[in-house]
Amino acid sequence: MFVRWSAAAAAAILLSSPALLQSAGAADKPTDPQIAHIAYTAGVIDINAAKQAQKKAKSKEVKAFAEDMLRDHEAVNKQALALVKKLNVTPEDNDTSKALSKQAGDKLAELDKLSGAAFDKAYVANEVAYHKQVNSALETQLIPSASNAELKSLLQTGLKIFQGHQQHAEHVAAELK
Amino acid sequence: MSGRVFSAVALVVAMVVPARAATIEITMDNLVISPAEISAKVGDTITWINKDVFAHTATAKNGDFDVMLPPKKSATSVLKKAGTIDYYCRYHPNMKATLKVEP
Numbered sequence: 605m606f607v608r609w610s611a612a613a614a615a616a617i618l619l620s621s622p623a624l625l626q627s628a629g630a631a632d633k634p635t636d637p638q639i640a641h642i643a644y645t646a647g648v649i650d651i652n653a654a655k656q657a658q659k660k661a662k663s664k665e666v667k668a669f670a671e672d673m674l675r676d677h678e679a680v681n682k683q684a685l686a687l688v689k690k691l692n693v694t695p696e697d698n699d700t701s702k703a704l705s706k707q708a709g710d711k712l713a714e715l716d717k718l719s720g721a722a723f724d725k726a727y728v729a730n731e732v733a734y735h736k737q738v739n740s741a742l743e744t745q746l747i748p749s750a751s752n753a754e755l756k757s758l759l760q761t762g763l764k765i766f767q768g769h770q771q772h773a774e775h776v777a778a779e780l781k
Numbered sequence: 782m783s784g785r786v787f788s789a790v791a792l793v794v795a796m797v798v799p800a801r802a803a804t805i806e807i808t809m810d811n812l813v814i815s816p817a818e819i820s821a822k823v824g825d826t827i828t829w830i831n832k833d834v835f836a837h838t839a840t841a842k843n844g845d846f847d848v849m850l851p852p853k854k855s856a857t858s859v860l861k862k863a864g865t866i867d868y869y870c871r872y873h874p875n876m877k878a879t880l881k882v883e884p
Binding site: 676683761764768 | 852872873
């Protein structure tokens with residue numbers, strides 16, 4: 605009963621979060637310093653999830669997936685840091701970043717209670733959902749709102765690589781079934 | 782005069798580079814391998830150029846080669862066997878291309 609409730613709650617969080625990203629955009633378009641903060645935060649979240657998976661994952665494929673996430677998201681965030689430095693922009697914390705971090709913190713705690721195959725499944729399922737959420741935010745909100753051309757281009761590269769991650773996660777999820 | 786300089790250069794080149802062996806560049810840029818399809822000959826050298834900030838690999842499906850390409854680095858490999866080789870990046874399996882190696 606409790607398990608079912610928490611799964612429903614998790615689904616509700618996942619479903620409501622893109623709306624949350626949307627509404628932040630609808631109310632007022634995020635600025636470049638906010639976009640940079642959101643993108644960087646989104647990367648850190650997946651890096652932390654990957655680090656947790658490296659410790660807890662059982663399946664070889666899931667471990668390899670986590671390693672891929674770590675490698676790519678660290679590379680994107682390194683680029684992002686170099687870009688904000690070059691543009692002399694200070695990333696600005698905002699409600700979307702805060703909501704993402706809160707959601708991710710809850711997820712880490714939830715996954716931490718799992719182990720073995722149950723962890724693997726839950727981690728990969730969340731990776732699918734999370735990349736979907738981030739990709740949709742990039743596509744519909746962050747990329748169209750970015751005004752600096754270099755920032756826009758980095759976000760576009762990010763979208764391309766994260767779409768690959770989503771497919772990869774979907775593939776791994778299918779294998780685990 | 783210029784003819785003599787030219788033939789001297791040609792002689793040096795001929796001594797350094799065996800006849801027919803060519804160097805072919807294959808680039809990975811923004812998660813795309815280009816050219817997506819290319820022909821080469823046994824003995825040719827492939828220079829793999831990774832322009833991305835991401836690590837890539839050039840991994841032959843048939844196991845003929847598995848080249849690691851750290852961000853912004855390049856590597857070379859000499860083609861030893863003929864055949865049509867499909868290869869991809871292990872980290873980003875959407876990156877796919879074909880190399881036709883003629884005898």
